[in-house]
Amino acid sequence: MSSGIADVKKLSDDDVQAIDRLQQAYRQLVDELGKVIVGQRDTIEQLAICLFARRHALLMGVPGLAKTLLVSKLAETLSLNFNRIQFTPDLMPMDITGTDILQDSEGGRREFQFIQGPVFANIVLADEINRAPPKTQAAMLEAMQEQRVTVLGKVFDLPPPFMVLATQNPVEQEGTYPLPEAQLDRFMSLIELDYPNEEEEIQIARTTTGDDLVTLRHLMSAEDIIGHQNLVRRxxxxxxxxxxxxxxxxxxxxxxxxxxxxxxxxxxxxxxxxxxxxxxxxxxxxxxxxxxxxxxxxxxxxxxxxxxxxxxxxxxxxxxxxxxxxxxxxxxxxxxxxx
Missing domain, CATH: 1.10.8.80 (Magnesium chelatase subunit I, C-Terminal domain)
Structure with a gap:
């Protein structure tokens, strides 16, 4: 353990205080999401681990477990841009990355203008990613690994922080394209969501069949999250x-x-x-x-x-x-x- 004690001395006082602030912010995040998401504390922790480790996650669970709601509310609480991509067999790579479109300019000439696809967001939910063919799945690889996309030879950087959360339905496998091992390896974690217990299921029914969901507070900014991500590396x-x-x-x-x-x-x-x-x-x-x-x-x-x-x-x-x-x-x- 002596090497561990020696390593701790490398942390500056500012870093020690920053860790305390991150722990407090994480507790507030869990409490805030708890206003909308019933249970799923372990899932929230695993998502937070992937986010602050600057990595991506694959969510596995049957329909109806609030995967999309959890991801969207996480983005809302963290003041991040959120886009959802519904993967289907006819989805094309340009539907994800964007493409050049010919438009009229002010001078009367026609010029190509790049229109960003839904991958240009801080948090991207790739819903049922295994329903798209391999060519479309591969369009996510560069974005996940390099945080950029290449369209018609032009490179476009994605806005930091950037995180991909993909979902898969473990039950229905007809008409799906299993993710290749190379792409699975890009995901830091496989987060499996299970059915809620009886008390949680009653609470879900009570909270989702009444008035609209509450609006959550914004606890962090993109700059705060990037700072926390850098802190984790230290x-x-x-x-x-x-x-x-x-x-x-x-x-x-x-x-x-x-x-x-x-x-x-x-x-x-x-x-x-x-x-x-x-x-x-x-x-x-x-x-x-x-x-x-x-x-x-x-x-x-x-x-x-x-x-x-x-x-x-x-x-x-x-x-x-x-x-x-x-x-x-x-x-x-x-x-x-x-x-």
Missing amino acids: IPVPDHIYTYSARLVRKTRPGGETSPDWLKPLVSWGGGPRAVQNLILGAKARAALHGSYMVRSEDVKAVAPSVLTHRIITTFAAQAERVSAKDIIKRLIEETPDA
């Missing part, structure tokens, strides 16, 4: 946390020397180096949101299921035995000792 990480994260990810690879024997018949493909990067970034963001001045092992363990589950490709044997990727990650966490 959160110290002890050496043993890097070691633990790398060992955990390496165990997910069936061909690796450290992977357990029970895993090899269940997994055909494990996490890559980007998984380790996202584990560290997610742990940094979680530590800051909880007011910690350094990353702890419990931060890594808390974000590991959402970071690693969609990066594990299970075999037919695992599916036959009804062993999910989440089950595998849970067991690996239990069996991997702190470094």
Whole structure:
């Protein structure tokens, strides 16, 4: 732990105070969203982790779990621009990025003018992203990785902060195009939404069948969020946390020397180096949101299921035995000792 103590000393007094402010702002965010969103505290935390880690998230849940409402209200509370793209089989890449349109200029000449697509927003909800063909899905790749789009050879930067939240329906798979592993890897977290409990479902019925939803307060500006994102990058990480994260990810690879024997018949493909990067970034963001001045092992363990589950490709044997990727990650966490 000595390396961790030494790392903490690198934080300036300003950074320590900034972490305290971020923790307070996060608590206010949870309380404010709680006026509209019933339950879903874990989901809100995972969304906040992805946002302040400057990463993207994939939301998985059946229809009716307020995924769109949650994302739109999150953007409203953070004073960010929000656009929703409904992915359909006939959606074209230019429907996402925008395109040049021939228009009349003041001098009477006709000139091409670029019309921005819905991807030009701070938070973009890609609704049912797996319903669009691969060519259209690929239009999101450059935006997610480079925060820019290229249209007819011209490069256009996207407004910071920029975050893509994509949704998938886990039940209905007819007429869908599964996301390729390369695109799945672009998402930091897979956030799974479950049905509410009975008390929450009664509260949902009570709040959504009456008057209009309340207007939420604006708690942060885009500049505040960018400052918090930069702060998260400065959160110290002890050496043993890097070691633990790398060992955990390496165990997910069936061909690796450290992977357990029970895993090899269940997994055909494990996490890559980007998984380790996202584990560290997610742990940094979680530590800051909880007011910690350094990353702890419990931060890594808390974000590991959402970071690693969609990066594990299970075999037919695992599916036959009804062993999910989440089950595998849970067991690996239990069996991997702190470094």
